[in-house]
Amino acid sequence: MYLKAINLKGFKSFPDRTRLTFSPGVSVIVGPNGCGKSNVTDAVLWALGEQSPSAVRGQSMRDVIFAGGKGQSRRRFAEVEVVIDNSEGRAASEFSELSITRRIERNGDGEYRLNGARCRLSDVLEALADTNMGREMHSVISQGRVEAIVSSKPKDRRMLIEEAAGLGKHRKRRHKAQLKLDRTRENLDRAHDVEREARSRLRPLKRQAEAAERTAKLVQEESELRAVIVGDELRERETLLATAEETLRTARDRRDAVEKQLNEIRERRTAIEERIAAGEQGRRDRADRMAEASAALERVRARIEATTLAQRELRSGLGERQLRLEELGGDLEGDADTADRIAELEAEIARLDENRPASEEAATAERRRAEAEKTLRPREEAEAEAGAALRRATDAREAARQESVKAAERTAALAGELAAADAKLAAAAVEGEHEVLGGMIETGSGLERALTAALGERLRASVATDLGEGVQRLESAEGASRALLPGDPGDPAPGDPPAEGARRLLDLVEADGPAAEIARRLLSDAWLVDDLRELPHNFRGLAVTADGDAFDGAARELRRLPSEGTDPALVARSAREELASRLRQREQTEERAKRELERAEEALEAARREHDQAQVAVREARRALD
Numbered sequence: 001m002y003l004k005a006i007n008l009k010g011f012k013s014f015p016d017r018t019r020l021t022f023s024p025g026v027s028v029i030v031g032p033n034g035c036g037k038s039n040v041t042d043a044v045l046w047a048l049g050e051q052s053p054s055a056v057r058g059q060s061m062r063d064v065i066f067a068g069g070k071g072q073s074r075r076r077f078a079e080v081e082v083v084i085d086n087s088e089g090r091a092a093s094e095f096s097e098l099s100i101t102r103r104i105e106r107n108g109d110g111e112y113r114l115n116g117a118r119c120r121l122s123d124v125l126e127a128l129a130d131t132n133m134g135r136e137m138h139s140v141i142s143q144g145r146v147e148a149i150v151s152s153k154p155k156d157r158r159m160l161i162e163e164a165a166g167l168g169k170h171r172k173r174r175h176k177a178q179l180k181l182d183r184t185r186e187n188l189d190r191a192h193d194v195e196r197e198a199r200s201r202l203r204p205l206k207r208q209a210e211a212a213e214r215t216a217k218l219v220q221e222e223s224e225l226r227a228v229i230v231g232d233e234l235r236e237r238e239t240l241l242a243t244a245e246e247t248l249r250t251a252r253d254r255r256d257a258v259e260k261q262l263n264e265i266r267e268r269r270t271a272i273e274e275r276i277a278a279g280e281q282g283r284r285d286r287a288d289r290m291a292e293a294s295a296a297l298e299r300v301r302a303r304i305e306a307t308t309l310a311q312r313e314l315r316s317g318l319g320e321r322q323l324r325l326e327e328l329g330g331d332l333e334g335d336a337d338t339a340d341r342i343a344e345l346e347a348e349i350a351r352l353d354e355n356r357p358a359s360e361e362a363a364t365a366e367r368r369r370a371e372a373e374k375t376l377r378p379r380e381e382a383e384a385e386a387g388a389a390l391r392r393a394t395d396a397r398e399a400a401r402q403e404s405v406k407a408a409e410r411t412a413a414l415a416g417e418l419a420a421a422d423a424k425l426a427a428a429a430v431e432g433e434h435e436v437l438g439g440m441i442e443t444g445s446g447l448e449r450a451l452t453a454a455l456g457e458r459l460r461a462s463v464a465t466d467l468g469e470g471v472q473r474l475e476s477a478e479g480a481s482r483a484l485l486p487g488d489p490g491d492p493a494p495g496d497p498p499a500e501g502a503r504r505l506l507d508l509v510e511a512d513g514p515a516a517e518i519a520r521r522l523l524s525d526a527w528l529v530d531d532l533r534e535l536p537h538n539f540r541g542l543a544v545t546a547d548g549d550a551f552d553g554a555a556r557e558l559r560r561l562p563s564e565g566t567d568p569a570l571v572a573r574s575a576r577e578e579l580a581s582r583l584r585q586r587e588q589t590e591e592r593a594k595r596e597l598e599r600a601e602e603a604l605e606a607a608r609r610e611h612d613q614a615q616v617a618v619r620e621a622r623r624a625l626d
Contacts, residue, residue, distance in 0.1 A: 003044070004097065005083040010075035011046075012039040015066040024085075047080040047102045048128065049112075049121050061104055079103040083562075089480050096457065099562045100124055116560040129172070385614075393600070393607040400593065400600040407590040414583045421576040434462035434473065437484060438569035440515035445578065447508055447528070448570040449548035449561055454505055454526045458484065459567040463514050486514035487521065498543060499534040502527045505544065532558070 005021045008014040013036035020040065029037050042056040046064060053060050068074035084098040101113035112119050114127060149160065162171060430436065438459035443451050452459060461482030464470035470483035497503070505526040511519045525541035532551050535543055540553040548561030 002085050003082070004085045005081075006040065006043060006047075007081035007083070008043055008079075010066045010078040011043055011064055011080050012036065012066065012078075014039065014043075015069070015072050015075055043080045044082055047082040047100055049102075049124050051121075061110075062106060062108065065104065065106060077103060077105045083564075087479065094457070095562075095565075096460075097562065097565070098127065100127075116562055117558075125172075393604040396600045396603065400597040404590070404593040404597045407586065407593040411583065411586040411590050414579060414586050418576065418579045418583055421572065421579050424572045424575075431460055431462060432477065432481075436460050436462055436569060437515060437518060438567045439573075440511055440513075441519060441570070442510040442573060442577075443570065444508055445574050446546060448566050448574055450505065450528055450544045450546050451509065451570060452565060452567045453544040453548045453550040453559070453561050454542055455522060455567075457482065458522065459569065463518065465514065484518050486517040498527055498536060498539050498541065499529050499531075502529045502543075504528075 002024050003022050005019060007017065007019050009017040029040060031037050038057070042064070046056050050056060053063065056064060058064055065078040066072070066075040079101065081099060081101040084100070085096070086098045087096050095115055097115075099113075099115045101116075102110065103113075104110040112121055112124055114123060149157070152160070430439065436459065437455070440463065441451070441459075461484045462473060464473060464483045464485055467485060470485055473483050474481050504523075505528050506520060506523040508528065509519055509523070523542075527541060527543045529535065529543050529545060532543060532545060532549055535551060535553075539551075542550065542552055542554075544550045548565065550559050550561075551557070552559075
């Protein structure tokens, strides 16, 4: 049994979460003074139940919380988790690892956790009793402890020796038993006193009981007489009730007749009101028609005035236009100069037409040269475009080649990682010389903690073919060992899901041969749920969550896996499957990169041919221009 790991957060000089892992053998922590070496020992003492602040070098227990420093703010709580290897089963726990966690807040609140479950300090001390680790721990000797042991009193030295020899737990149990005996003796003495007191009061109580019996008889007689009186009063009230009901029926008949007359009066009133309303509506309609007629009359008058005004404006405009026409007639008579100018321009155009034949040959040559230049320009542009396309094709070929090389390198690296994962899976799937159940079962990614919570230590058990082989494996094992035997229990009853969205855990795993029979037997009534609080009260199966929480309905037990409690074979298999999937994707990527490289080379060759053709066309166009 050895200290496997320490997780610290907010404890003294460890503000952030820090994990220290120890292997079997001697581990040494070296550093200068004041670097926090002793804080590691204080963390172990504090987590295992130390109650004296001076033992962890503090004035109060809140002093262990990180108080802040340069670039670091103070922490709200301190938490230390000590993980002890329990593969030999010395501690009173079914787990191969014993996780003890202690946490304290700045307000003084604190808690203990044993393998993730909340517990008391006494539960922690009880679990450590068989490991010779108590309050007077000889396993942890801190700074200055050696001198204190050497100079201690014989009584203190004897307690330390007894603790180291494993007698401390028996002494504590004897002390508890002695306390229980003392409390039992005190309770027995009190019981004797109560008995004597009761005997002294028994005779008065007997007289009181006789008086109570007589009182009960008198109360019964009184109740019978009251019943007779109440019966007489009830019959008299019934007679009065019958008379009142008759009077009520007469009053109701009269009320119905009055209501009938009232309804007739209401109907006549309604008819009169309707006639009055009809007259009022007619009067309002006539008033509306008169108002509309007055408005129409006003609109007609306004239109007449507007028409008269428009007629006057039109007459005035007609006179002005007639005056302008007379002025324009006088101007047209003085435009003889303009006609002479037009005649001169027409004569100039005629002279230009006579000189045109002399320049037709030069124009033809110029036109041919312009056509040649027009032909050369597109071919030069085509050559430039072909050159640009050639450069792009070359760049694309180079990029495709680099991508193909990178894809090949990544594929080779993933192949190496997959080989390492196969080796790790092979090592994790074997316990001693035999393959364990965890190495024979496959499950989906993300369900490793759920399956570990359901099967627990059975995942590390080997699979034997029969009882004789299983017993032989137990006898050949040096320490604790497990073996599982196959045996087909038949198909599990389908049953109904215990909660909405629950899935049968057996449907989510795969196994062959004896492992399949064992899985069907162990997971016949195991379910994967989202929340354990949704389970019905009468659930008797096994329910687990993806986070590693489990509820055993038959034992009414809740449990949670520690943070590193997942079966290593399941974790290694999931990692291997993920790497295999990534390798297949990388291989497909490499194939695509090779195809892209081939297409890029073909495009480069086509671009070269087009560029050569464009160069030939440019040379021909230039010769034609010369």
